[in-house]
Amino acid sequence: xxxxxxxxxxxxxxxxxxxxxxxxxxxxxxxxxxxxxxxxxxxxxxxxxxxxxxxxxxxxxxxxxxxxxxxxxxxxxxxxxxxxxxxxxxxxxxxxxxxxxxxxxxxxxxxxxxxxxxx
Amino acid sequence: xxxxxxxxxxxxxxxxxxxxxxxxxxxxxxxxxxxxxxxxxxxxxxxxxxxxxxxxxxxxxxxxxxxxxxxxxxxxxxxxxxxxxxxxxxxxxxxxxxxxxxxxxxxxxxxxxxxxxxxxxxxxxxxxxxxxxxxxxxxxxxxxxxxxxxxxxxxxxxxxxxxxxxxxxxxxxxxxxxxxxxxxxxxxxxxxxxxxxxxxxxxxxxxxxxxxxxxxxxxxxxxxxxxxxxxxxxxxxxxxxxxxxxxxxxxxxxxxxxxxxxxxxxxxxxxxxxxxxxxxxxxxxxxxxxxxxxxxxxxxxxxxxxxxxxxxxxxxxxxxxxxxxxxxxxxxxxxxxxxxxxxxxxxxxxxxxxxxxxxxxxxxxxxxxxxxxxxxxxxxxxxxxxxxxxxxxxxxxxxxxxxxxxxxxxxxxxxxxxxxxxxxxxxxxxxxxxxxxxxxxxxxxxxxxxxxx
Numbered sequence: 001x002x003x004x005x006x007x008x009x010x011x012x013x014x015x016x017x018x019x020x021x022x023x024x025x026x027x028x029x030x031x032x033x034x035x036x037x038x039x040x041x042x043x044x045x046x047x048x049x050x051x052x053x054x055x056x057x058x059x060x061x062x063x064x065x066x067x068x069x070x071x072x073x074x075x076x077x078x079x080x081x082x083x084x085x086x087x088x089x090x091x092x093x094x095x096x097x098x099x100x101x102x103x104x105x106x107x108x109x110x111x112x113x114x115x116x117x118x119x
Numbered sequence: 120x121x122x123x124x125x126x127x128x129x130x131x132x133x134x135x136x137x138x139x140x141x142x143x144x145x146x147x148x149x150x151x152x153x154x155x156x157x158x159x160x161x162x163x164x165x166x167x168x169x170x171x172x173x174x175x176x177x178x179x180x181x182x183x184x185x186x187x188x189x190x191x192x193x194x195x196x197x198x199x200x201x202x203x204x205x206x207x208x209x210x211x212x213x214x215x216x217x218x219x220x221x222x223x224x225x226x227x228x229x230x231x232x233x234x235x236x237x238x239x240x241x242x243x244x245x246x247x248x249x250x251x252x253x254x255x256x257x258x259x260x261x262x263x264x265x266x267x268x269x270x271x272x273x274x275x276x277x278x279x280x281x282x283x284x285x286x287x288x289x290x291x292x293x294x295x296x297x298x299x300x301x302x303x304x305x306x307x308x309x310x311x312x313x314x315x316x317x318x319x320x321x322x323x324x325x326x327x328x329x330x331x332x333x334x335x336x337x338x339x340x341x342x343x344x345x346x347x348x349x350x351x352x353x354x355x356x357x358x359x360x361x362x363x364x365x366x367x368x369x370x371x372x373x374x375x376x377x378x379x380x381x382x383x384x385x386x387x388x389x390x391x392x393x394x395x396x397x398x399x400x401x402x403x404x405x406x407x408x409x410x411x412x413x414x415x416x417x418x419x420x421x422x423x424x425x426x427x428x429x430x431x432x433x434x435x436x437x438x439x440x441x442x443x444x445x446x447x448x449x450x451x452x453x454x455x456x457x458x459x460x461x462x463x464x465x466x467x468x469x470x471x472x473x474x475x476x477x478x479x480x481x482x483x484x485x486x487x488x489x490x491x492x493x494x495x496x497x498x499x500x501x502x503x504x505x506x507x508x509x510x511x512x513x514x515x516x517x518x519x520x521x522x523x524x525x526x527x528x529x530x531x532x533x534x535x536x537x538x539x540x541x542x543x544x545x546x547x548x549x550x551x552x553x554x555x556x557x558x559x560x561x562x563x564x565x566x567x568x569x570x571x572x
Contacts, residue, residue: 001483002480002483002484002538002539007538007539032495033477033478033479033494033495033509033510034477034495034496034503034509034510035477036509056477056509057477058477058479058480059476059477059480059539060479060480060483061477097483097486100479100483103479
């Protein structure tokens with residue numbers, strides 16, 4: 001699970017930090033392990049103009065948040081809402097133990113909750 | 120229908136590495152291999168493995184004696200009832216209690232819930248405080264929070280010091296004549312700290328508080344004599360001490376059980392019933408409504424017989440040797456932060472973090488080595504918050520663990536360090552038997568105990 005690219009994103013996450021001018025924000029938390037992230041995004045005309053995340057979590061959660069935020073930039077909201085666990089696993093290119101699925105899915109789920117709340 | 124004695128371990132006396140390795144053979148699952156490597160089971164504070172004698176006792180019950188207890192007037196029902204009652208007698212002897220002071224529950228959590236719903240009836244007038252400690256598992260915290268909400272009790276907590284030991288000055292300040300209930304753990308499931316349960320019970324008794332001990336992490340590992348301890352109630356779970364899951368024990372002093380109202384209502388717990396009302400039986404029936412977990416209770420009885428054959432003092436002593444050895448090895452690794460009261464004051468639990476790394480990432484690496492540990496908040500979220508961490512990695516021993524188990528754990532830990540702290544120098548592993556330098560291990564453990572309070 002801990003391939004070089006995962007560890008690299010854990011140490012140097014992409015899209016990490018506060019997003020000025022965000023019009024959507026959502027907090028996500030895994031009770032069992034303490035993964036704790038906040039997603040901020042700017043949605044303009046149904047498109048994700050920008051997105052950043054902050055918080056703390058395990059290496060898998062951080063890597064997944066980096067990749068998921070990178071993936072959705074410029075995507076249409078509807079398309080983001082259709083993303084599923086397979087899309088995230090494909091992005092990460094790793095086999096994940098079932099117990100760790102919740103770590104890698106937390107960022108996408110939080111993004112989708114943020115987007116749904118707007119309706 | 121008592122199990123065959125030849126399934127119990129022979130009296131072996133003191134446990135050392137070869138004896139532990141031999142005892143391991145009584146546990147079928149410990150022989151299992153995954154990816155051609157054996158399982159290194161170090162999550163005993165979560166649940167323990169089951170010896171053949173317990174598995175067979177449960178199987179035999181299903182195959183030969185299955186009938187509802189205390190009901191049927193036929194042979195197999197008499198057999199099941201006899202086995203059930205015998206298990207209660209075994210557990211009573213185990214604690215130096217009387218059989219009617221032993222209530223079977225589904226676990227320590229249910230024992231504490233039972234008390235939280237009933238104990239109000241026996242606390243003295245004008246007593247408004249429930250006193251707990253900062254070490255408690257959620258099971259000895261949340262039920263009391265709910266009781267406090269329902270009945271207007273005030274919750275207070277005995278502080279812990281930086282070494283996770285109870286602050287006795289704080290305890291003496293808070294344990295007063297206003298204290299209705301003083302409920303505390305015997306061993307912290309998160310960091311392994313032992314509390315002085317006899318002393319705490321005496322101090323509680325002196326101010327007239329009801330004293331309750333969460334012994335979930337103590338009953339499997341040390342001799343408990345409720346008469347010597349002097350507590351009012353004590354509870355633990357079967358599955359953490361070789362028995363089946365879904366069965367536990369609540370001990371209560373006979374006179375107090377007599378005064379407690381029932382917790383649940385239904386069959387078996389009654390004396391007489393009319394359409395409009397009912398009267399209730401005596402302890403333990405009063406607290407055991409419905410058909411009990413018969414096979415669980417019988418399995419637990421067999422587990423206690425096994426533990427007594429190994430010897431609780433031998434178990435405590437060997438686990439302490441394992442902990443000293445593990446502490447010494449882990450404290451050599453500068454990337455690791457250990458949370459401990461030191462081997463002398465701990466049961467077989469070693470809790471730690473690797474600097475900057477989430478505990479779940481460490482335990483995932485361990486899984487590649489079949490090293491089974493717990494990572495997370497250990498159902499002690501307030502304690503984790505106090506320590507300033509989201510969780511820890513917890514290694515917890517039982518008597519069937521060996522020095523090799525510890526070495527394999529340390530090897531996995533070094534691998535995790537090399538993954539997450541690739542710059543760190545890998546120190547060579549020591550092979551073979553290693554002499555445990557007790558004083559050194561204690562000293563280092565003390566130095567490494569850096570709870571951020």
